[in-house]
Amino acid sequence: MTAIYEINTWPWLAELGQESLADVPGEVWDELIGFDAVWLMGVWERSPAGLAIAAGNAGLQKDFHAALPDLSPADIVGSPYCVRNYVVDQNLGGPGALREARAQLKSRGLKLILDYVPNHVAPDHPAITEHPDWFINGTPRDLADDPGRWFAAGDRVIARGKDPYFPPWPDVAQLNAFHPGLRAATRDALRRIAEQCDGVRVDMAMLVFNDIFAGTWGDRAGERPAEEFWPSILAQLPDDFLLIAEAYWDTEFALQQQGFDLCYDKRLYDRLAHEDAAAVRGHLTAGLDYQNKLLRFIENHDEPRAATALPGPRGRAAAVAIATLPGSTLWHDGQFEGRRVKLPVFLGRFPDEPVDEGLRDFYDRLVVFKDAGQWQLLDTSDVLAWTWQGAGSRHLIVINFSDEQVWTRVRLPWSSTGKQWRLTDLLDGRVFDRDGADLDNGGLVVGLPAWGVHVLSVKS
Incomplete structure (x- = not known):
């Protein structure tokens, strides 16, 4: 289980009153002790x-004003996924400041995660003029017919970046995943990034799959390669370099097979946000070899804030689920404090929001949960339940993932006969003493209110 903490770097620094990653006070880094890695999102x-494109886009401006009613031009700093160069932005202190931040994290036992974007780059990226064949090229007629999809770059017409299902992003240029030169450049870029951090989160990693890319760009992409994009590229990176794929459209297993250590579990997020316990339980029946390489979350910079998408007790129940499941967890800066405004990634300042002290106290107690050993999903119909059993510890997690109170029995996976059992809830400190014979005779009786949870340490 790896716990990763995501920080939106530019507004985070602004909120700290710092202009450089080198100037972050030690006590701020100290607050992250207990996680395994920190993802500094948006340093390039x-x-x-x-x-300039973002500042002139009416749709984006509407989103900016909704997030920051007192928006000023200085608040618009550009998208971290419109990368001009994989060098740390001077507005964040430059490469030296990143080295200092990494040293601070390493001294606290934390790994550093950064971004990589394989699908597109900024329209003024040096490769546009130096290697235009690395991009999807069009014709003057394409530009005249659909300027929203194409732009002029010198004597070339270049496609704007997109995925198969949505209009193009207005501020990025589409790389050609089939071009051998681009594949070699990707390998070299990731090698350079690997010298600066301990892992990468790869943006929309499935967009460069051969079938997805061909379906998006057709003949414009050229001849389809015999090999997939990722396997040979990832094989060149250090063995201990953590590879995280942002994954959608049920591509998680394929990305795992192609070399990624962790893949977003977006399907679980959707089920926790919109579906019921049966859907969640069905999701958790997958093999552990697959689940152990999933990254669970209920919030990140692409999703609505959990305080709005999963408000109240449902959100807490969902948080308990992801914190206690196999695989890894992704937590987002501001999630624990109950921030409600989803900040567009183009902005460099957070709005002022009150801290939800009760929610922060809940997360303080929850995120310390770490267990090793064997995870087991229990056969229950009314609740979600699973156990962790290690060499010296046992834990039972029970979640009433419904809006009605429930009474049920949970049958434990270990023999209880002849023992007295003490079950201590790690979230609220309540203690339950039970006779082992009673537990063997029908199971543990559990009563929970709507969205109620138990995270129980079990000792005999």
């Missing part, structure tokens, strides 16, 4: 051309 050099 941002694009002036992309910034």
Whole structure:
């Protein structure tokens, strides 16, 4: 189980009143002790051309004002996914500041995660002029017919970046995943990034799959390669370099097979946010070899804030689930405090929001849960329940993932006869003493209110 904490770096620094990653006070880094890794999202050099496009886009401006009613031009800093160069932005202190931040994290036992974007770059990226064949190229007629999908770059017409299901992103240029030169450049870029951090989160990693890319760009992409994009590239990276794939459309297993250590579990997020216990339970019947390589979350910079998407007790029940399941967890800066405003990634300042002290106290107690050993999903119909059993510990997690009170029995997976059992809830400190014979005779009786949870340490 790896616990990763995501920080939106630019507004985070602004909120700290710091201009450089080198100036972050030690006590701020100390607050992250207990996680395994910190993802500093958005450290790479941002694009002036992309910034100008964002500043002039009416739809984006509407989103910006909704998030920051007192928006000023200085608040618009450009998208961290409109990368002009994989060098740390000078507005964050430059490469030296990142080295200092990494040293601070390492001294506290924390790994550093950064971003990589394989699908697109900024429209003023040096490769546009130096290697235009690395991009999806069009014709002057394409540009005239659909300027929203194409832009002029010198004597070339280049496609704007997109995925198969949505309109193009206005501020990025589409790389050609089939071009051998681009594949070699990707390998080299990741090698350079691996010298600066301990892992990468790869943005929309499935977009460069051969079938997805061919379906998006057709003949414009050229001849389809015999090999997939990722396997040979990832094989060149250090064995201990953590590879995280942002994954959608049920591509998680394929990405795992192609070399990624962890893949987003977006399907679980959707089920926790919109479906019922049966859907969640069905999801958790997958093999552990698959589940152990999933990254669970209920919030990140692409999703609505959990305080709005999963409000109240349902959100806490969902948080308990992801914190106690096999695999790894992703937590988002501001999630524990109950932030409600989803900040567009183009902005460099957070709005002022009150802290939900009760929610922060809940997370303080929850995120310390770490267990090793064997995880087992229990056969229950009314609740979600599973256990962890290690060499010296046993835990039972029970979640009433419904809006009605429930009474049920949970049959434990270990023999209880002849023992007295003490069950201590790690979230609220309640203690339950039970006779082993009673537990063997029908199971543990559990009563929970709507969305109620138990995270029980079990000792005999």
